[in-house]
Amino acid sequence: MLNVDILTGMLLITGVIMLVVVTRIITPLIHELGHAIPALLFSKEEVEVFVGSYAHPGTHFGFKLGRLHLFFRFKIQHLYAGLCRHAEVQGYPQSLWIVLGGPLASLLFAVLMAVWIVHYPLGDYGMLVLAVLLISSIWDFLVNIIPSSQPIQMGNGGYVFNDGYRLREIWQSGQQYETLQQARQAAFAEGNQSAISHLEALPQNEQLSRSARIELARMLVQENRIPEAAEHFNAVYTDLSRIKVRDYDLFGDIHYGLNNIREALEAWNKYLHIHFQDWKVINKRARALIDLGYPDAAAKEIASSLHFNNQTNTGALLNRVRIGMQEGTLVQVQEDLLQLRQMDEDDPQMHLYYGFYYEKIGNTPDAEFHYRKAKETGTKYHGIDLKIEEMRIQNGR
16 A cells, blocks of 8 residues: 555645646736737737647637637647737837736736735645746746747747847837838738838938848848848848847848858758758758759758648749759659649749740640749749740740
8 A cells, every 4th residue: 555645745746737737827828918918909900819839730729708819728848838919010119018018917927926925825735826826927927028039930930039039129129110010011911112112211310220121131132132131131240150040041041142052051051950940941941952953952851841841831842843853753743733733823933833844845835824824923033035935936926
């Protein structure tokens, strides 16, 4: 028979573990509600709160309270996780209060627990519960209020930063933060060129903040205005040895745009050393390896990227199509192109490679059709007009 003291100890340990698990649901929820309540006040959109995940897909228990959606996922290894997702709000003060609301909620709850412990003792077990809640709330406050440049990967592959980092970004940007938010909204609704116009409209004597410059550089890269992007990046990082890990992705994009393929690959390697699950940047590394003539190494990168995302990963499939066209594995090319077409009927790169494929097998009418579709949907391939003209002549028109 088990000794009574041993049995009591085992039950106590089990109870403490269960208490910690329950506490790690309660205090992150309080923290995220601290973000959610001002978000509900300052916007008319729905607000989502996740406890136990960073909005990762999977089994969640959830319910809705008006515009507030609450989602819970119970996994021991993710008891620290929590996220409030909301629409962008207009205004510097509103953004500041939403970000600050989470740490304030954790701090106020910790103060409440401390007052309760000091002035209203509840006995040994009650005090244990209050103490665990106090420690958990202090933990939530500290890990969020201390700025960290280590990004948090969300379920959709994007990244967010902790509250302290975002507070610092808002503070350093000052009134430019509102312009930056407007630019982000313009990029989503109208495209990068509109967003660039927002940022470039700032007075010439008003120095752009670090965040605004990096955001502008990203948009300029996407618009293929690489020298301008490099200028803004170099203005932020006058000492290239101090580049933050998360900005090595952009650094690689700029080098790639300047045709410095090996330097781009080196930058993406540094980024992926930390963010090894970023399938989009893995695809960039695969593309660089193809450019350098290493299809086998690129194929391994493509397989890795598809491992992290095999549902919407058009970049990996396009890279594999490119290898297949070079090596003549046209059956695989055809399968990948069909999958790409099912993902996005209007993807210009998909139409471009369909044109290459049909031209390679001698089907010039379909090749011309897809080259024209690639042009209509906005391909950046410089030789598209020449390809269309070649197919038109071969088709006797």
